Amino acid sequence: MALPGLRRGVPVRRRGGALLIPIARPVIGEEEKQAVLRVLESGQLAQGKVVREFEEAFAAWLGVREAVAISSGTAALMLALQAHGIGPGDEVITTPFSFIATANAVLYLGGRPVFADVRADDFNIDPDEIEARITPRTKAIIPVHLYGQPARMAEIMSVAERHALLVVEDAAQAHGAELNGRKAGTFATAAFSFYPTKNMTTGEGGMVTTGDSRIATTLRKLRDQGQTERYNHELLSYNWRLTEIAAAIGLVQLRRLEEFNERRRANARFLSERLKGVITPIEREGCRHVYHQYTVRVPQRRDALAAHLRERGIGTQVYYPRPINQQPVYRELGYGDGFPVSQQMCAEVLSLPVHPSLTPEELQQIVDAVNGFFEGSE
Ligand SMILES: Cc1ncc(COP(=O)(O)O)c(C=O)c1O
Secondary structure: OOOOOOOOOOOOEEEOOEEEEOOOOOOOOHHHHHHHHHHHHHOOOOOOHHHHHHHHHHHHHHOOOEEEEEOOHHHHHHHHHHHOOOOOOOEEEEOOOOOOHHHHHHHHOOOEEEEOOEOOOOOOEOHHHHHHOOOOOEEEEEOEOHHHOOOOHHHHHHHHHHOOOEEEEEOOOOOOOEEOOEEOOOOOEEEEEOOOOOOOOOOOOEEEEEOOHHHHHHHHHHOEOOEEEOOEEOOOOOEOOOOHHHHHHHHHHHHHHHHHHHHHHHHHHHHHHHOOOOEOOOOOOOEEOOOOOEEEEOOOOHHHHHHHHHHOOEOOEOOOOOOHHHOHHHHHOOOOOOOHHHHHHHHHEEEEOOOOOOOHHHHHHHHHHHHHHHHOOO
16 A cells, blocks of 8 residues: 555666665655645744644643654754753763764753663663763763664663653654553653654654653743743743744654554564574564664674665665764763774664665565675675
């Protein structure tokens, strides 16, 4: 069955004569287009009632009291931390194996990201490593639900409780992921991203979700120049608002999210049942993995496999080639090495296309190309 907004079976792009199966492909259909047109014709383009409607729909879908739309996932993370009082001198424990925005949100507020290594089985932060890095200056933990698999939230929440630490979930990659029937983003205040590669998109955009209405009120000020009402500015802040256009796309994408996630899960199953020569991703017990990325481990010749796939028109990506502590901006700040599992993952991971618009033929091409590389038969 075709997803509206897709041309099933039609090669989307050709590059150098080769069919390209991209690593990500946002699914935008007629409904999204009509919703954007309605906003354009309304004359209200900046944050207004469509944003409010998107927030209410998102909060209801997640099952939390409050959702506050923000201009990006990065800004959502930063404002979530700021609203909870994280600031200069505060240490925040997080994973070095994530997109840099996770740690930057802390740095930007004058805090200090403290990294704790991940586990090799699912790439998520190791709760024992978190506990080992707690100091009197530690204020918070940011677990990331990497690639769409929930972090070990029961253990993390229990560490946080024992040491009276705040938790902010980085749920940028985990819309609809679940742990023992509970959605990622409902364990604590959480930040989501709607960047186009994500499980649902608004072009650019983000959302903070929280059960705490006071935090939501602060967030609503922080995203809008610190104002409570027009030209009454209580806090120093900037413009981190979402547009009505983005919210209109988001409302439609949210309705389609479950279908997108089921497709991702079916695509992941197809790949895992057939791929040979690579370590396929696990779905931890009690978890619903939503495969923002389908990431295999290739202990040897990872880059040669990526080149082999590219030659066959298949896009792949290494998320992430370097732990955050090894990025130049962190080196400048004096961060050293010391996270051997993350470093090993950076050398071994390769994400393959898993997005909802893949056709059965494309999925089979991916399997044939990967298996052919290891059999040497292609
Ligand atoms: C884990 C993680 N955190 C934060 C972000 C930041 O989100 P955005 O790109 O919407 O600013 C992203 C996505 O790019 C992400 O993958």
